Amino acid sequence: MRILITGGSGFVGSLLCQRLHEKGHELLVVSRNPGRAQAKLPPRTEIRPEIHNFAENQPEAIVNLAGDSIAEGRWSEAKKQRLIDSRIETTNALVELCGQLKQPPRCLISGSAMGYYGDRGDEEITEQSPAGNEFIAELCQQWESAAQQAEDYGVRVALVRIGLVLDRDGGSLAKMLPAFKMGLGGTLGSGKQYMPWIHREDLIRLIVFLLENEKLGGAFNASAPNPVTNAEFTRALAAKLSRPAILPVPELALKLIFGEMSRVLLTGAKMKPQRLQESGFEFKYPELEQALSEIFDKQTA
């Protein structure tokens, strides 16, 4: 298939492109910096700076992963606008492209995040659970609504509400590792907040599963079936690294340092991938210990 990917140069997108290339797909990647993106992408990937640059290429499927980084720095008004624009404008442009193509793509697999559900304590969350009402929850709703407009052109739309993506060379784990390796890791706030997580390899596998399964549309929780609390995650990571993790980071300190962005660290939802499991998707790494072992054993191999 000829597949158009936004965010293809990112932590998730670059591994997705590698896997799709290995499966023999033709890749069209949108990147603001094609030169820089090229180094991260498989040979023969067509890279262009704007979505409409691909109007002549007739993509048969689209994967939408572009977006300014959510868990990075304080959320000034300008940063919040960037978080919104980088997702909504990109998604609107993809829908516009679907309307321009002689033959619309078969599907649009579009990113979203666990933040869709907001702060939900230990309530079990499935795709039927209602959305939250804070900034990220509203952003995710707007992002999903924008993607769903592609259905007007007969495109199958699948929305992936992604949990914390784990792998060695990027994402949140790479940010946590220096402190944990020095024995300075610790729970964030109460540690009771849920952290739905997913091994990057499983996220790529499920995106491919959604690309290939013509009947699957709507929202899918993209996280492992066994979510853990922040305290459980902290214990598991420290144990894997054979380091203590006895220095909790107080809620107030995180609020002072990160402002509103601290919500991402201090709140969560016990998200379960109900629809993926009902659809027959099998996680390779359903348990956190397994995922961490794979990641760290691979690192030292």
Ligand SMILES: NC(=O)c1ccc[n+]([C@@H]2O[C@H](COP(=O)([O-])OP(=O)(O)OC[C@H]3O[C@@H](n4cnc5c(N)ncnc54)[C@H](OP(=O)(O)O)[C@@H]3O)[C@@H](O)[C@H]2O)c1
């Ligand atoms: N990683 C996670 O744990 C996680 C969890 C939940 C949801 N997600 C979502 O999944 C998607 C992929 O995540 P990721 O970890 O791969 O993200 P990432 O590594 O930060 O990559 C995101 C990509 O989006 C593009 N981008 C960044 N800022 C942009 C802007 N202002 N305007 C347009 N494009 C921009 C970049 O491509 P170029 O620089 O090449 O243009 C970048 O490669 C993101 O939308 C993220 O919010 C990720």
